[in-house]
Amino acid sequence: MTFRPLFPVLAAACIVAACAEDGAVTSTANVDPISLATAPPGAAPGTCWDKTVSPAVVETVTRKIQLQPAQISSDGRVQSPPIYKTETSQQVVQPRRETWYEILCDADVTPDFVASVQRALEARGFYSGQITGEMDARTRAAIGKYQAAEGLDSKTLSIGAARKLGLITVANPTAT
Secondary structure, rough: OOOOOHHHHHHHHHHOOOOOOOOOOOOOOOOOHHHHOOOOOOOOOOOOEEEEEEEEEEEEEEEEEEOOOOOOOOOOOOOEEOOOEEEEEEEEEEEHHHHHHHOOOHOOOOOOHHHHHHHHHHHHOOOOOOOOOOOHHHHHHHHHHHHOOOOOOOOOOEHHHHHHHOOOOOOOOOOO
């Protein structure tokens, strides 16, 4: 039996997975390689998205079911003990969840922006190291720690986190 390397196939799948339904390519520089995703239904054209997937939580439940009650004599003595059977089943405690969140597109993830991310995370105690302007493993880890504290388990910087860090502006709805 001959085995072919899977890297070319996986690379092609990653390239295809990075394309949104409208044909626009979503960000790849700001995305973990294993979490490349398209856009959610109804996403605005030209926006970039990622998602986290929380697996279902399944619990194994074992319980005893009484098949026959104990036989008790008139004087209160147990003539025969109750008969039980043990039944084991699995129950979904929490279903699988996909959480979509908007991310910065490639054009927005410049070395200057990444350096600003590093400084903002450093000021909040999440990043320590050189301000390099590179989206390296240390920067991703710091982003992951910051976002985990905000309720998002991802090392890909979300638009929401960038806004909270003061790195991108929020449109003023009262401005005309």
